[in-house]
Amino acid sequence: MENNDHVVDSYGRIAKKLRISITDRCNMRCVYCMPSNNTNWLDNENLLSYEQIIRLAKIFVLSLGIEKIKITGGEPTVRSNVENLVKSLSSIEGLRSVSMTTNGLLIKDKIKILKDCGLESLNISLDTFKPDRFKAMSGGIDGLYKVMDAINTALDENLQLRVNVVIMRGWNDDEIPRFVKFSRETGCTVKFIEFMPLDGTGIWAEEVVVSKREMMDRINKDFIYHHLLPINNDKSDPARLYTFDDGKGVIGFIPSITEPFCQNCDRVRITADGKLYTCLFDNSSYNLKCLLEDGKKSDDEIIKYIRSSIQKKPEGIIKIIKTKSLRPTLNMMHTIGG
Ligand code: SAM
Numbered sequence: 001m002e003n004n005d006h007v008v009d010s011y012g013r014i015a016k017k018l019r020i021s022i023t024d025r026c027n028m029r030c031v032y033c034m035p036s037n038n039t040n041w042l043d044n045e046n047l048l049s050y051e052q053i054i055r056l057a058k059i060f061v062l063s064l065g066i067e068k069i070k071i072t073g074g075e076p077t078v079r080s081n082v083e084n085l086v087k088s089l090s091s092i093e094g095l096r097s098v099s100m101t102t103n104g105l106l107i108k109d110k111i112k113i114l115k116d117c118g119l120e121s122l123n124i125s126l127d128t129f130k131p132d133r134f135k136a137m138s139g140g141i142d143g144l145y146k147v148m149d150a151i152n153t154a155l156d157e158n159l160q161l162r163v164n165v166v167i168m169r170g171w172n173d174d175e176i177p178r179f180v181k182f183s184r185e186t187g188c189t190v191k192f193i194e195f196m197p198l199d200g201t202g203i204w205a206e207e208v209v210v211s212k213r214e215m216m217d218r219i220n221k222d223f224i225y226h227h228l229l230p231i232n233n234d235k236s237d238p239a240r241l242y243t244f245d246d247g248k249g250v251i252g253f254i255p256s257i258t259e260p261f262c263q264n265c266d267r268v269r270i271t272a273d274g275k276l277y278t279c280l281f282d283n284s285s286y287n288l289k290c291l292l293e294d295g296k297k298s299d300d301e302i303i304k305y306i307r308s309s310i311q312k313k314p315e316g317i318i319k320i321i322k323t324k325s326l327r328p329t330l331n332m333m334h335t336i337g338g
């Protein structure tokens, strides 16, 4: 059913999904994301409080047609009592799902409680099955076994689970078949993400990006007895999903660089300090926290401001690619939340 409150931008796209980053802090330093020595964390008083997040979420769902919310970071599990936030969000009438993206280091013991609080699905990021490589890619964290433990617990709890893998040439591209095998063995969806120029380390280069096309060619070469078959999925899902002709495994690709999905983008994002971003690849932001703080703005005024901000959503990375300015000064992924 179409919701009359939905916000349509000037390119005809309807905002239906909201990502909320609840902290810019993280207990890892992934090479494709965080600067190795980030000390410019937001102060606690500059973060949206959980009460402010809930007020905004209600506005987005009840008056602006948002249907799904994803909690992200930084690393969302480093902020205390995230389960209370999940519980409050999942009780908003009309919201179809609350999900979370995590690096998996701290989540194992919270999986059951998060599920009981209404978490519908979990994305756990994992880029390698090799302990030394895990250390090299995460800024020195010896955490592979903890993340694997979290993945196994989520599988045992039957929580809808997706494993996110950022593929980088020369770093972990040789493990693509291993991740495919993992999906075929466990049934859990593995999503390969093309490396985007949103890193805080300055290592992004076109040569390091492994395209969806190349990943698929490699998989088809390695799994000669089976073929990848597309699964008809939601056009607004950036992941193009495939299975094999024997029905085992679900493999997704997020080809943000080589096949951008901007024309179907239905996402907007709020950073931990309450700024609304309508596009990952645009630096314009709209300060929602200050509207909440002076205590004088009514819900109607806030709704009007958000509606007009979303209507100005830019075309997306397509424009950047057309003008060949792929390494502009973009936001870092850990501040905007992926
Ligand atoms: N800390 C959590 C995690 O790692 O899952 C949530 C935040 S993280 C910014 C969200 C997602 O963005 C992760 O799956 C991560 O792998 C992905 N990501 C971060 N930097 C990226 C980049 N430069 N290109 C592509 N994906 C990236």
Ligand code: SF4
Residues within 6 Å of the ligand: 026, 027, 028, 029, 030, 033, 034, 073, 074, 075, 103, 125, 333, 334
């Ligand atoms: Fe932290 Fe996630 Fe960024 Fe890795 S991708 S540094 S885990 S925020």
